[in-house]
Amino acid sequence: MEYPLTRLDEKILSLKNASKKALVAYLVAGDPDLDSTLELMHGFVDAGVDILEVGVPFTDPIAEGPIIQAAHDRALKNNTSLTKIFKLVKKFREKNVDTPVILMGYINTFLANIKALEESYVSGSDAVLIVDIPGESDLKNIGIKNTNLASISLIAPTTSKDRISKICDNSSGFIYYVTLRGVTGSSNLNISEAESNINFIRSQTSLPVFAGFGIKTPDDASSLSKLSDGVVIGSSLVEMINNHSRKKEFKKIYNYLNEISKAISL
Amino acid sequence: MNNLSNLPNSDGFFGEYGGKFVPETLMHALKELDETYSKLKNNPKFIEEIDQDLVQFVGRPSPLYFAKRLTNHYSGPQIWLKREDLNHTGAHKINNTVGQILLAKAMGKKRIIAETGAGQHGVATATVAARLGLECHIYMGAKDVERQSLNVYRIKLLGAEVHAVDSGTATLKDALNEAMRDWVTNIEDTYYIIGSVTGPHPYPMIVRDFNAIVGRELRKQSIEQFSQYPDAIIACVGGGSNAMGIFYPFLEESNVELIGVEAAGSGLMSGKHAAPLNDGEPGILHGAKSYLMQDENGQVIDTHSVSAGLDYPGVGPEHSNLKDSGRANYIAVDDKEVIDSFHLITKLEGIMPALETAHAFAALDHIAKNYTSNQHIVINVSGRGDKDINTVATMDGISLD
Ligand SMILES: Cc1ncc(COP(=O)(O)O)c(C=O)c1O
Secondary structure, eight states: OOSOOOHHHHHHHHHHHTTOOEEEEEEETTSSOHHHHHHHHHHHHHTTOOEEEEEOOOSOOTTOOHHHHHHHHHHHHTTOOHHHHHHHHHHHHHHOSSSOEEEEEOHHHHHHTHHHHHHTTTTTOOEEEETTSOTTOOGGGGTOOSOOOEEOEEEOTTOOHHHHHHHHHTOOSOEEEEOSSSSTTOSOOOHHHHHHHHHHHHHHOSSOEEEESSOOSHHHHHHHHHHSSEEEEOHHHHHHHHHTTTTTOOHHHHHHHHHHHHHHTO | OOSGGGOSOTTSEETTEEEEEOOHHHHHHHHHHHHHHHHHTTOHHHHHHHHHHIIIIIOOSOOEEEOHHHHHHHTSSEEEEEOGGGSGGGBTHHHHHHHHHHHHHHTTOOEEEEEESSSHHHHHHHHHHHHHTOEEEEEEEHHHHHHTHHHHHHHHHTTOEEEEEOSTTSSHHHHHHHHHHHHHHTTTTEEEOOOSSOSSTTHHHHHHHHHTHHHHHHHHHHHHHHSSOOSEEEEEOSSSHHHHHHHGGGTTOTTSEEEEEEEOTTOGGGSOSBOHHHHOEEEEETEEEEEEOBOTTSOBOOOOOSOGGGOOSOOOHHHHHHHHHTSEEEEEEOHHHHHHHHHHHHHHHSOOBOHHHHHHHHTHHHHGGGSOTTOEEEEEOOBBSGGGHHHHHHHTTOOOO
């Protein structure tokens, strides 16, 4: 290798070498507050999470179902901004240097903070997942230049075959396969369709393929992990965080993640 | 001014504005729509079907009417009214829905969804869906459900379901968010009829093209009735569909001034308004890059306008390009000017305009003085005001109960 491996590459390589499926966990930064987010990030990792997906709140998150929308609203009420999220990640790195952090959000908030975004790799962010840009777009062409951040793209059940190969060509890190037609937190998982689509994606790229959207139970996670290289858990975590945010007692959430982690390593 | 009328390009950009900034699940549906529209738009049978609907169902052409007393009131230019308020269902919105419902039919879609602010687009959509016997769902901000209750009831009478949207600011932008979420979920059997020249490509182009009948009629009528093209055309701008429809056939006529009027709400200086072209920055919302009301973190700012149909933080991408290129000018008038103008037009002309439309009329106070008595100004009367009686009464401190 000519280039040093990034934190994300290293994580993916080590999972592959250990024949382990990845557990990716999503939470919204600033929900219920940034200190809790920091605590939860470390707690998630201790509970078996391999990669963290930190949601950047936006006023108009059109790909989110009601649970994650409400979390975005709560985070915005706390004045959570991308600048504060970069500081959060920097703080997280004081104690954790090997868990990749992906910033997931909407293009308008990233474009509004373009300079800080371009510098965020240095302070410990690893990738962006921008929900509302065409997957085949090169970040440079939409105004995000000079960044070492990886760009994670989504592929949906409706993505045509010719676009799948274009999207794969323009992606790094991993491919995120959306397991349903719908918003986050829906419950219409389609496992057999996921299987054939993930197989096709694999024929187009050597990047690992993770599955997400609508995965709630250890059973869901287990079936999808058999077809893919990892699973993403989002809405169910965000719902639990909200349920436990008054007392800030997050142990039940860690137990849940632990169960998922076991279910996908069987 | 060359080639403004050849836009958007094949990626859906008007200069730097527009595009397709949507979740991946929608990308295929947008491509399908683009292909269907490209195939049908020059098909003689499709054109004939639309023309027939516009004449026999909508009641086109809409008259070009000389507003004599209004002209005397300003004692400046001759003021003419393009009467879209006389269309079936009472606004320009039906021009777009009769066209898009035929696209839905051609694509074999069984379920129709739409967002609405003032309720006019909701009514126009429910109307064409009823006519074809298609299931129809209308998303509307909870705040708008309240202030446009007459239209809500009309939509229900037409057999459509109204979904009140409580999230965010509970207005038009949130209705659009929710319609997009419905579309992502029901992508296979659902056609989304967007109600303005907003959203991802190809919508801004399609909605403009279907509304351009207004400008095409005006080209003919103005020559017939006053032997030249207008010196200026004024239209209100929410998403911008009535304005784009009347502007578009005149883009290459550089002697025709194009003036869009945004909602200044409580005043541009107050920050409480809905005027992104006057006081916004380029950003990306609802699938397109365009001027947007946003804060320094890229969060969309709450809007304020007495008019539900203009209460939207964004604007169609083509208007952003017309602004930057200087081809059109955009001004803003505040709520008070709008209510005053509503009363003035009603009393002087016996025409009760929609509050959205009253913005275009209110612009006369600012610009009529710049024109002389041998010049002609055309106002696009985008809709009638019956739906706004409750709001006007409240503003005037009158209870109708
Ligand atoms: C009568 C009328 N005019 C104007 C508008 C604003 O829309 P647009 O800017 O797309 O014409 C509306 C929207 O509801 C309307 O009902």
